Amino acid sequence: MPTVAVDVMGGEHGPDAVVHGVAAVSLQSDIDCLLVGDEARIQKILDSTAYNPERIAILHAAEAIDASEEPRSAVRYKRKASLFVALREVAAGRCAAVVSAGNAAAAIGASLRELTLLPGVRTAAMASVYPRAAEHAGQDPLALALDVGATVRCTADELVHFAVMGSTYARVISRVAEPRVALLNMGRDPLQGDAVLSAAHRRLRDRRGLNFVGNIEGHELTSGRADVVVCEGLLGNIVLKLLESVATMAVDLTAAAAPRSWRLRAGMAIMATGSDGLRALADYSSYGGAPLLGFEQVFIKAHGRSQAPAIGNAVKVAAKAARDGLIPALKAALADD
Amino acid sequence: MPTVAVDVMGGEHGPDAVVHGVAAVSLQSDIDCLLVGDEARIQKILDSTAYNPERIAILHAAEAIDASEEPRSAVRYKRKASLFVALREVAAGRCAAVVSAGNAAAAIGASLRELTLLPGVRTAAMASVYPRAAEHAGQDPLALALDVGATVRCTADELVHFAVMGSTYARVISRVAEPRVALLNMGRDPLQGDAVLSAAHRRLRDRRGLNFVGNIEGHELTSGRADVVVCEGLLGNIVLKLLESVATMAVDLTAAAAPRSWRLRAGMAIMATGSDGLRALADYSSYGGAPLLGFEQVFIKAHGRSQAPAIGNAVKVAAKAARDGLIPALKAALADD
Numbered sequence: 001m002p003t004v005a006v007d008v009m010g011g012e013h014g015p016d017a018v019v020h021g022v023a024a025v026s027l028q029s030d031i032d033c034l035l036v037g038d039e040a041r042i043q044k045i046l047d048s049t050a051y052n053p054e055r056i057a058i059l060h061a062a063e064a065i066d067a068s069e070e071p072r073s074a075v076r077y078k079r080k081a082s083l084f085v086a087l088r089e090v091a092a093g094r095c096a097a098v099v100s101a102g103n104a105a106a107a108i109g110a111s112l113r114e115l116t117l118l119p120g121v122r123t124a125a126m127a128s129v130y131p132r133a134a135e136h137a138g139q140d141p142l143a144l145a146l147d148v149g150a151t152v153r154c155t156a157d158e159l160v161h162f163a164v165m166g167s168t169y170a171r172v173i174s175r176v177a178e179p180r181v182a183l184l185n186m187g188r189d190p191l192q193g194d195a196v197l198s199a200a201h202r203r204l205r206d207r208r209g210l211n212f213v214g215n216i217e218g219h220e221l222t223s224g225r226a227d228v229v230v231c232e233g234l235l236g237n238i239v240l241k242l243l244e245s246v247a248t249m250a251v252d253l254t255a256a257a258a259p260r261s262w263r264l265r266a267g268m269a270i271m272a273t274g275s276d277g278l279r280a281l282a283d284y285s286s287y288g289g290a291p292l293l294g295f296e297q298v299f300i301k302a303h304g305r306s307q308a309p310a311i312g313n314a315v316k317v318a319a320k321a322a323r324d325g326l327i328p329a330l331k332a333a334l335a336d337d
Numbered sequence: 338m339p340t341v342a343v344d345v346m347g348g349e350h351g352p353d354a355v356v357h358g359v360a361a362v363s364l365q366s367d368i369d370c371l372l373v374g375d376e377a378r379i380q381k382i383l384d385s386t387a388y389n390p391e392r393i394a395i396l397h398a399a400e401a402i403d404a405s406e407e408p409r410s411a412v413r414y415k416r417k418a419s420l421f422v423a424l425r426e427v428a429a430g431r432c433a434a435v436v437s438a439g440n441a442a443a444a445i446g447a448s449l450r451e452l453t454l455l456p457g458v459r460t461a462a463m464a465s466v467y468p469r470a471a472e473h474a475g476q477d478p479l480a481l482a483l484d485v486g487a488t489v490r491c492t493a494d495e496l497v498h499f500a501v502m503g504s505t506y507a508r509v510i511s512r513v514a515e516p517r518v519a520l521l522n523m524g525r526d527p528l529q530g531d532a533v534l535s536a537a538h539r540r541l542r543d544r545r546g547l548n549f550v551g552n553i554e555g556h557e558l559t560s561g562r563a564d565v566v567v568c569e570g571l572l573g574n575i576v577l578k579l580l581e582s583v584a585t586m587a588v589d590l591t592a593a594a595a596p597r598s599w600r601l602r603a604g605m606a607i608m609a610t611g612s613d614g615l616r617a618l619a620d621y622s623s624y625g626g627a628p629l630l631g632f633e634q635v636f637i638k639a640h641g642r643s644q645a646p647a648i649g650n651a652v653k654v655a656a657k658a659a660r661d662g663l664i665p666a667l668k669a670a671l672a673d674d
Contacts, residue, residue: 105524149523152531186486186574187442193571194489218578234530235572237523241555242576246583 001030002096002322004315005086008037009064010102011311012304015041018101021311023051028312031319034095036061036086061085067304071105075113083107087114090297096322097298099314101306107299108150108292115295118327120334124294125162126150126233126301127169130243135224140174143221144228145184146293148240151233156199159183159230161334163204165293166228167211168333172326173291173317174227182216182226184235190215204230209336289317293330298322338367339433339659341652342423345374346401347439348648349641352378355438358648360388365649368656371432373398373423398422404641408442412450420444424451427634433659434635436651438643444636445487445629452632455664457671461631462499463487463570463638464506467580472561477511480558481565482521483630485577488570493536496520496567498671500541502630503565504548505670509663510628510654511564519553519563521572527552541567546673626654630667635659 008018019042022033032055035042039060046056061082065074078084083102089095091114100107108126117124125147132143146166151158163181170179183201185193190201192215204212216226221239231239292299298321302314321327345355356379359370369392372379376397383393398419402411415421420439426432428451437444445463454461462484469480483503488495500518507516520538522530527538529552541549553563558576568576629636635658639651658664 152523152534184575186489186571197489197571218575218580219582221579222582234523234534235575238521238555238572238576239579242558242579243555245556245559 001032002319003032003034003094004318004322005034005036005059005089005095005098006311006315007082007086007098007100007102008035008042009061009082010067010100010106010304011302011306012067012101013307016045017306017308018311019045020049021306021308022056022315023049024308025312025315026052026055029055029316029319031055031315033057033315034059034086034089036089037064037082059085059089065103065106067103069103069106071103071109074103074106075109081110083110084114087111087297087299090299091115097300097318099300099302099311099318101302101304101311101314104149104301104304107301111292111295111299115297115299117294118296118330118334121161121165121294123154123158124150124292125158125165126290126292127166128236128240128290130221130240132222133224139224140170140176140227142174143226144170144174144179145221145236145240146228146230147233148236148290149233150292150294153234154196154232156196156203159196159200159232160203160207161294163210163212163228163230164207164333165330166230167209168329169291169293169326170227172324172329173321176227178211179227180211180213180225181228181230182213182220184221184229184231184239185215185217187217188215200230207337209333289314291317291321296327298326338369339656340369340371340431341655341659342371342373342396342426342432342435343648343652344419344423344435344437344439345372345379346398346419347404347437347443347641348639348643349404349438350644353382354643354645355648356382357386358643358645359393359652360386361645362649362652363389363392366392366653366656368392368652370394370652371396371423371426373426374401374419396422396426402440402443404440406440406443408440408446411440411443412446418447420447421451424448424634424636427636428452434637434655436637436639436648436655438639438641438648438651441486441638441641444638448629448632448636452634452636454631455633455667455671458498458502458631460491460495461487461629462495462502463627463629464503465573465577465627467558467577469559470561476561477507477513477564479511480563481507481511481516482558482573482577483565483567484570485573485627486570487629487631490571491533491569493533493540496533496537496569497540497544498631500547500549500565500567501544501670502667503567504546505666506628506630506663507564509661509666510658513564515548516564517548517550517562518565518567519550519557521558521566521568521576522552522554524554525552537567544674546670626651628654628658633664635663 008015036059063081065081090098127146128148129142167179170176289300300318345352373396400418402418427435464483465485466479504516507513626637637655
């Protein structure tokens with residue numbers, strides 16, 4: 001099994017959540033992990049929990065980038081941060097994948113400095129899963145959206161690359177046979193939107209090896225129409241944060257209701273058992289893995305709020321991506337023009 | 338009281354919902370309405386219901402634009418449609434405002450042909466209310482977002498005009514003393530986004546008479562941070578349709594659960610009494626009025642799915658906008674540069 005470099009610092013719950021997540025994985029699987037961060041703190045947390053020492057190594061990093069830190073200056077000046085040290089392990093080929101729950105903007109900026117873009121790709125995309133209603137039995141309850149914040153505006157070329165990479169990721173990692181790819185737009189009409197969107201629509205339709213189902217509108221995002229939703233970073237970032245806030249609101253309502261209203265709590269509990277859609281909505285932010293796609297290396301960004309189980313999921317996704325050949329599959333799909 | 342021209346054709350529930358909505362208004366208020374559409378059908382519906390004949394007149398229109406019709410060709414060829422006839426009544430000064438529940442894209446296209454843009458304004462914006470959690474007692478449970486689909490991309494100038502118009506509308510119609518205006522963006526940093534967004538941020542911050550609270554992110558949209566959210570049409574359209582689908586999902590879940598699960602239905606009912614936020618979310622699409630801002634005339638676009646009470650609300654909002662001087666207030670605010 002490949003070794004996964006895990007950036008221990010930077011998550012909102014600190015090193016404890018990350019180390020505990022990796023410790024659990026070490027007992028459940030044959031995945032090797034390299035914990036990168038403050039060695040003394042990591043060892044202390046490991047000493048307090050059960051883990052398999054044959055599966056875990058530690059690499060010291062002198063600095064850490066905080067979740068709330070200004071990302072531009074962090075990327076410029078903190079080259080000894082655990083994030084950078086972990087990325088360099090992967091770039092040098094000593095690890096097969098990297099996982100971080102830290103500052104997303106710093107993760108993107110540092111990756112653009114330390115990793116190598118895939119042939120033909122001009123920019124990376126952050127992908128994120130989100131919950132949607134499945135249209136048929138067996139359909140994944142999560143769809144993939146990209147880009148959700150590595151870019152602001154995109155060219156038609158870049159949107160096509162995002163589509164190819166997202167489709168490949170869904171095929172290799174989520175095991176969707178022919179992922180339905182859609183372009184986020186204001187309407188179904190192929191000419192809808194501006195020149196970039198209509199050009200992207202035309203090129204996606206004509207692209208070999210892509211199951212393009214056309215434009216998708218805002219109200220269809222939570223339907224099963226698309227497995228992969230393609231958009232520029234500004235749009236994806238705002239849409240995903242909005243979806244996440246709705247999910248968080250549902251969870252917060254339950255929690256806040258506990259001391260105040262047994263009726264509301266009962267209502268939420270009943271809904272959670274009655275509706276798969278709402279349960280998925282409430283759970284998804286702890287799901288784990290959002291890939292940063294476009295590099296020759298595997299990078300899985302765990303949510304900043306990840307607790308130990310979400311870290312464990314992210315590590316498993318990273319190991320799976322390395323083991324199942326995500327990068328060679330991406331190269332083949334991008335070359336198939 | 339001013340006369341409101343009401344486009345009777347084009348809503349998804351047909352002329353019945355529109356005529357019944359206006360008939361109810363005629364019994365409750367002193368608003369005069371001009372029903373524009375197929376005269377024989379309108380008269381037949383009126384004959385079947387209670388109304389005040391002193392408050393309602395009919396103007397025949399030979400054509401109608403269907404809700405699902407291709408808007409570009411409808412705007413080009415159906416100049417005798419009820420939408421166009423109603424707009425011309427307002428443009429000629431014979432009516433003070435127009436209300437339509439028809440095809441939104443056709444409404445925008447026809448308005449750009451028949452109405453006059455306000456001095457200095459280069460394009461109109463469709464505004465839409467949406468529900469959010471109030472931050473303090475007395476805060477309106479609805480915020481206003483614009484543009485939500487009259488434009489695709491915008492210049493910084495246009496975004497500033499949208500901010501001024503949205504703020505004025507919230508002040509005059511929703512009676513918010515100093516509406517908090519925010520710019521939808523990927524982060525709080527004033528330099529976030531592209532050059533258009535950072536220029537818009539700077540100009541909004543410096544604009545007199547505007548209570549600009551900075552950038553707003555996707556997850557803050559449902560909070561009480563902003564009363565007016567400014568964005569380009571592509572972004573606003575997708576975000577509002579997504580919010581609406583979440584609201585519709587909540588309502589549909591309740592309805593669909595009725596025959597299947599008393600538990601789910603009970604859960605939804607409990608939540609609806611337990612949470613103002615969710616109730617507002619479920620109700621807002623029937624609220625009524627979305628103004629098309631940027632013209633010398635008042636245009637209130639009712640939702641295509643409007644039933645009679647929503648039409649009634651839209652007519653009341655239109656009459657209020659005319660009576661309370663929305664257009665002079667918009668001119669004054671736009672001139673205050």
